Amino acid sequence: MTTASSADHPTRRDFLYVATGAVAAVGAAATVWPLVSQMNPDASTVAAGAPIEVDLTPIAEGQDIKVFWRGKPIYISHRTKKQIEEARKVPVSSLPDPQSDEQRVKPGHDQWLVVVGICTHLGCIPIAHEGAYDGFFCPCHGSVYDTSGRIRQGPAPTNLPVPPYTFVSDTKIQIG
Amino acid sequence: MSGPSDFQPTNPALKWIERRLPIMGLMHSSFVAYPTPRNLNYWWTFGAILSFMLGVQILTGVILAMHYTPHADMAFKSVELIVRDVNYGWLLRNIHASGASMFFFAVYIHMFRGLYYGSYKEPREVLWILGVIIYLLMMATGFMGYVLPWGQMSFWGATVITNLFSAVPYFGESIVTLLWGGYAVGNPTLNRFFSLHYLLPFVIAGVVVLHIWALHVAGQNNPAGVEPKTEKDTVPFTPYATMKDMFGVSCFLLFFAWFIFYMPNYLGDAENYIPANPAVTPAHIVPEWYYLPFYAILRSIPNKLAGVIAMFGAILILAFLPWLDSAKTRSSKYRPLAKQFFWMFVVVCIGLGYLGAQPPEGIYVIVGRILTFLYFAYFLILLPLLARIEKPRPVPNSIADDVLAKSGGKAPMVSAVIAVLMAGGLLVGGADSARAAEGGNKPPAQKWSFSGPFGKFDRGAMQRGLKVYKEVCASCHGLSFVAFRNLAEPGGPGYSVAQAQAFASEYKVKDGPNDQGEMFERPGRPADYFPSPFPNEQAARAANGGAFPPDLSLITKARSYGRGFPMFLIDFFTQYQEQGPDYVTALLQGYEDKPPAGFNLPEGSYFNTYFPGHAIKMPKPLNDGQVTYDDGSPATVAQYAKDVTHFLMWAAEPHMEARKQLGLQVFVFLILLTVLLYFTKKKVWANAH
Ligand code: FES
Numbered sequence: 123m124t125t126a127s128s129a130d131h132p133t134r135r136d137f138l139y140v141a142t143g144a145v146a147a148v149g150a151a152a153t154v155w156p157l158v159s160q161m162n163p164d165a166s167t168v169a170a171g172a173p174i175e176v177d178l179t180p181i182a183e184g185q186d187i188k189v190f191w192r193g194k195p196i197y198i199s200h201r202t203k204k205q206i207e208e209a210r211k212v213p214v215s216s217l218p219d220p221q222s223d224e225q226r227v228k229p230g231h232d233q234w235l236v237v238v239g240i241c242t243h244l245g246c247i248p249i250a251h252e253g254a255y256d257g258f259f260c261p262c263h264g265s266v267y268d269t270s271g272r273i274r275q276g277p278a279p280t281n282l283p284v285p286p287y288t289f290v291s292d293t294k295i296q297i298g
Numbered sequence: 299m300s301g302p303s304d305f306q307p308t309n310p311a312l313k314w315i316e317r318r319l320p321i322m323g324l325m326h327s328s329f330v331a332y333p334t335p336r337n338l339n340y341w342w343t344f345g346a347i348l349s350f351m352l353g354v355q356i357l358t359g360v361i362l363a364m365h366y367t368p369h370a371d372m373a374f375k376s377v378e379l380i381v382r383d384v385n386y387g388w389l390l391r392n393i394h395a396s397g398a399s400m401f402f403f404a405v406y407i408h409m410f411r412g413l414y415y416g417s418y419k420e421p422r423e424v425l426w427i428l429g430v431i432i433y434l435l436m437m438a439t440g441f442m443g444y445v446l447p448w449g450q451m452s453f454w455g456a457t458v459i460t461n462l463f464s465a466v467p468y469f470g471e472s473i474v475t476l477l478w479g480g481y482a483v484g485n486p487t488l489n490r491f492f493s494l495h496y497l498l499p500f501v502i503a504g505v506v507v508l509h510i511w512a513l514h515v516a517g518q519n520n521p522a523g524v525e526p527k528t529e530k531d532t533v534p535f536t537p538y539a540t541m542k543d544m545f546g547v548s549c550f551l552l553f554f555a556w557f558i559f560y561m562p563n564y565l566g567d568a569e570n571y572i573p574a575n576p577a578v579t580p581a582h583i584v585p586e587w588y589y590l591p592f593y594a595i596l597r598s599i600p601n602k603l604a605g606v607i608a609m610f611g612a613i614l615i616l617a618f619l620p621w622l623d624s625a626k627t628r629s630s631k632y633r634p635l636a637k638q639f640f641w642m643f644v645v646v647c648i649g650l651g652y653l654g655a656q657p658p659e660g661i662y663v664i665v666g667r668i669l670t671f672l673y674f675a676y677f678l679i680l681l682p683l684l685a686r687i688e689k690p691r692p693v694p695n696s697i698a699d700d701v702l703a704k705s706g707g708k709a710p711m712v713s714a715v716i717a718v719l720m721a722g723g724l725l726v727g728g729a730d731s732a733r734a735a736e737g738g739n740k741p742p743a744q745k746w747s748f749s750g751p752f753g754k755f756d757r758g759a760m761q762r763g764l765k766v767y768k769e770v771c772a773s774c775h776g777l778s779f780v781a782f783r784n785l786a787e788p789g790g791p792g793y794s795v796a797q798a799q800a801f802a803s804e805y806k807v808k809d810g811p812n813d814q815g816e817m818f819e820r821p822g823r824p825a826d827y828f829p830s831p832f833p834n835e836q837a838a839r840a841a842n843g844g845a846f847p848p849d850l851s852l853i854t855k856a857r858s859y860g861r862g863f864p865m866f867l868i869d870f871f872t873q874y875q876e877q878g879p880d881y882v883t884a885l886l887q888g889y890e891d892k893p894p895a896g897f898n899l900p901e902g903s904y905f906n907t908y909f910p911g912h913a914i915k916m917p918k919p920l921n922d923g924q925v926t927y928d929d930g931s932p933a934t935v936a937q938y939a940k941d942v943t944h945f946l947m948w949a950a951e952p953h954m955e956a957r958k959q960l961g962l963q964v965f966v967f968l969i970l971l972t973v974l975l976y977f978t979k980k981k982v983w984a985n986a987h
């Protein structure tokens with residue numbers, strides 16, 4: 123390797139080696155991109171995740187239904203007066219994840235609670251109308267949510283998330 | 299792998315590991331300090347190229363398996379969904395599919411190199427036999443992989459190849475049933491082939507380790523065929539061989555990328571874009587090009603069992619080569635007769651490959667028999683004979699002498715041989731397309747805006763074509779792999795998301811069951827696929843006089859016609875691959891009101907100049923003025939035909955523009971890398987000469 127001839131142009135030689143190495147490294151990095159990107163949801167999965175519409179008329183007061191959006195269960199509860207009151211009575215600052223009930227429902231549609239039914243602890247599905255707060259109870263590790271879907275007890279760190287949705291009419295919502 | 303290494307890491311942590319597991323020493327002695335003969339030519343880089351290809355195939359294969367569904371009802375569709383919907387799925391599939399061909403191309407060069415330079419001779423017999431085992435495993439893996447897309451060729455290839463075992467006396471039928479897991483090729487067969495196709499590459503990798511181990515024990519052969527004697531005869535593997543191999547791999551990648559980005563279907567069979575149908579055998583069952591020579595041998599023997607034995611014998615005979623050729627001189631460079639016969643043998647192999655793709659009739663059978671005889675005669679008669687009668691020229695004293703003697707350089711010779719081999723490979727590869735669409739006239743070649751390396755779809759033509767499809771074709775033909783959302787995707791007909799949504803909502807789509815358990819109809823959404831006009835194949839046949847109007851999603855890729863020699867060779871360089879669109883356009887315009895005199899047109903058929911056999915069940919679908927264009931294009935059959943074909947070409951390959959664009963970038967990059975590697979390699983080797 124180290125003969126007289128190579129010592130003649132050390133800088134030019136080094137430049138060649140560095141350039142080759144750099145170009146090869148760029149190529150290797152660019153190759154990794156498609157190999158990783160293919161793991162993301164494919165186009166048909168993304169398209170299937172388009173917004174869905176749900177008709178609320180069949181849900182009686184005190185009842186709830188579960189629909190699926192993007193493979194996730196969404197709870198839609200038609201809350202009773204009592205449940206709404208319970209949710210609004212508690213001082214927000216005393217909650218583990220402070221959020222008022224008003225922030226979690228759409229104005230003028232206070233009776234409708236729409237939450238993603240996935241426990242924020244480790245992803246089990248909480249059971250509706252269970253637990254000490256008449257909201258949701260997660261059987262996996264005992265997280266308890268109230269009638270606003272807020273965490274009250276147990277290992278889950280945050281409230282049940284509210285998915286993006288809008289009221290198309292008084293009896294119809296669009297999720298997504 | 300060549301004895302204890304004196305490699306000692308300086309880092310204490312590495313030292314700690316090295317004392318307990320000397321893996322760095324192993325790597326160092328195998329791939330860094332390992333002495334490699336200094337006179338190796340570029341034929342020796344194919345070993346590295348093959349290792350690289352094995353890695354590429356395993357990597358892309360593992361990824362494709364993440365998206366593939368090994369079920370007879372879903373396999374074909376899942377492959378299409380990979381290509382259409384998975385991010386870069388089209389790229390991964392093209393790499394894997396043409397990668398198989400590249401792998402075989404490289405292995406054939408590697409084997410011929412071993413043959414020419416006597417690399418199988420003492421003390422490298424085991425090394426060579428391990429190589430033959432790898433080759434056999436590759437053939438099994440390649441075959442099972444070809445079955446997985448579950449197209450017509452997959453299915454019938456699987457049927458024919460598994461039926462080879464029925465030639466075994468007494469147990470034949472039971473063996474075949476065992477292979478199938480049923481009474482015919484079906485879902486269980488597909489499932490086990492998938493399992494084995496995933497397993498075998500790792501077995502290959504294991505045998506490759508043994509192959510390299512044996513190589514490092516015996517040492518590499520070299521063009522002079524004399525063993526290294528002194529330090530002067532060798533150079534350390536790194537950086538010398540490493541740089542040379544990297545340059546070789548880079549050149550090979552250029553060749554490979556041509557297929558991936560520009561000719562992805564050149565080596566494939568149009569027939570395999572038709573879903574497997576156990577009721578219809580394609581007119582010509584042709585295996586992939588790399589099996590063709592053996593297929594020709596199989597067909598040239600008129601007895602079933604003997605044919606199968608000859609075919610397997612043609613491969614197994616390679617394992618006995620070290621003992622069939624007992625000549626002391628290794629390299630054919632110094633064997634004037636062996637050298638000439640070697641090249642004749644190469645021609646025989648290419649000839650067999652060509653014949654394997656031709657219909658087994660007439661002159662082809664006779665020539666096939668002659669070449670089969672010559673193939674075996676080379677191993678069984680010629681090589682043993684030459685070892686006894688040939689007078690070899692004196693070999694050089696040492697490798698260093700050999701290097702000094704030929705500083706004139708043999709580069710032209712190498713490139714000439716590469717040209718010959720490439721032409722041969724293409725001849726065989728292109729032979730697939732040499733099969734004529736029997737009984738149909740050749741459609742005239744059209745000008746398409748999407749052909750060539752910079753080809754793009756014409757949005758206007760696609761939008762008009764969609765209109766023609768919707769108003770005419772859709773009453774009988776489905777388009778089931780195309781979703782409404784695709785109409786708004788980049789590279790498509792150029793509609794906006796809102797337009798695609800509006801288009802979708804004009805369709806009624808069956809959905810359900812609802813809460814009452816009933817199916818219901820609702821307006822289409824972008825995520826829905828074009829609904830098919832008939833609920834199932836039986837209904838379609840009943841409504842169309844017994845003929846099944848094929849789904850049009852892939853029609854432009856599933857139809858082809860023979861280009862003939864030498865056009866298909868030229869096509870490789872001009873990137874001509876529009877046989878499908880040419881045929882579809884010609885067919886739509888090819889109706890004659892009256893069949894020519896003497897042609898017996900069956901009841902309920904129509905005469906079409908370009909349809910194979912001329913009698914087509916589809917009545918003339920297009921008439922002048924039938925569809926109104928609002929952009930002022932002529933409302934003629936010729937225009938309709940071209941537009942709808944244009945649209946269907948996109949439907950068959952929605953990512954074609956992305957493929958060609960990325961191809962350009964990759965080529966710019968690869969050329970730059972190859973040039974840099976060339977100069978780096980030259981600089982590094984300047985010290986060795
Ligand atoms: S997952 Fe719900 S409590 Fe752990």
